[in-house]
Amino acid sequence: MEPYKIAIPDAVLEDLRRRLAQTRWPGQIQSGWDAGTDRSYLKKLCDYWQTGFDWRAQEKALNRFAHFRTEIANLKIHYIHQRSTAPNALPLVITHGWPGSIFEFTKIVGPLADPVAHGGRAEDAFHVVCPSLPGFGFSEPPRAPGFDVKKAAEVVVQLMARLGYARYGAQGGDWGSSVASWLGALDAGHVCGIHLNLVAGRPPEGVADPEAGLTAQEKQYLAHRQEFLKYETGYREIQSTKPQTLGYGLNDSPVGLAGWIVEKFYTWTDCQGDLERRLTPDELLTNLTIYWATQTITSSMRLYYETRKTKNLIPERVEVPVGCAIFPREIYNSPRPWAENVYNIQRWTEMPAGGHFAALEEPELLVEDLRAFYRPLR
DSSP: OEEOOOOOOHHHHHHHHHHHHTOOOOOOSSSSSTTSSOHHHHHHHHHHHHHTOOHHHHHHHHTTSOEEEEEETTEEEEEEEEOOSSTTOEEEEEEOOTTOOGGGGTTTHHHHHOGGGGTOOGGGOEEEEEEOOTTSTTSOOOSSTTOOHHHHHHHHHHHHHHTTOSSEEEEESTHHHHHHHHHHHHTTTTEEEEEESSOOOOOOSSOSOTTTTOOHHHHHHHHHHHHHHHHSOHHHHHHHHOHHHHHHHHHHOHHHHHHHHHHHHHHHSSOTTOGGGTOOHHHHHHHHHHHHHHTOHHHHHHHHHHHHHHTOSSOSOEEEEEEEEEOTBSSOOOOHHHHTTTEEEEEEEEOSSOBSOHHHHOHHHHHHHHHHHHGGGO
16 A cells, blocks of 8 residues: 555646647537537637646645555555544545546545534544546556456455455445445445435336326436436447447547547536536546546446446445435436335435536535434444
8 A cells, every 4th residue: 555646747748738739620510519519618628728727736736635556456546545633533435437536526525534624523524535446547447358336346345444444434426326335235244324426226116107106306307317318328328338449539639538528527517508617627627637647538438338248237235324415417316216226215315406526516515415424323
């Protein structure tokens, strides 16, 4: 378990700027985002990436946290391990998804580990662990087929054991929700509870109308889910079937990478048509630069491919206590009765704002819900 410092070589940054300068931009018939990432927005963002974005400042900000790497399953695994000074802090592992990274958690690590310094109470403190999933960011990619999200969770189980945490909580959204769910099933003897901000569910079996008894809000969730499945899952079908083919272009072109990822932040955040209401250019580009500099876009997308083959998205049942933070602009939300077919739900919070990237969009809401959920479990 070795201390790790993020330090992207100058040559990588110089090559990035050169590639940005030599971009061949495609045409666009109509302005806006309906057919994909808006060209005018992307060109402005990438011009800033080339000439104004200060990666070194972002790198310094990331390095204010305690970073480490250790070898698990023959892979070097990167993680933030921010220990609290509070005597009774609860260990909490927080796992990112796609197209995110450990950068997502930079607004919540401090308030969770040191609540007193952020207007909270010492008894709500956590020892915070944020791993980069294998194949994402600063963790090595798997070298053999079959590495699905369940295996990713097994790596996290080993990491928490290696850190000496016999009792801990877990949090996640997107792939992190799957990882946290598997932690609750695979390591129930050590996991005191899991907290999710993307909640899967399962309709009841053997009933004529699976929507019977649902509230109007829950039926609206299902309608939004159908809209998402109809218009917004092309990326998932490609990444689940031909990630290698897509990877050649995204690994070679920073504008291609930006176009692929930025659209998800535009569509999945609670931005109401203006992405920078939620995320600054520096935030978008810090996340993008992590993918670019580590060349992990292809390996990150492969997680879709492997998990589709094994069908190990979530366990059949999770019995440890579960807290659910329901953000209104999440890509989809399950009705609570459907979620209860999978999870032992002890807390269900309908949030007033926010989307898929809760830790970036609404860090205060997420932190307070985490504190409240884990208070009776400490």
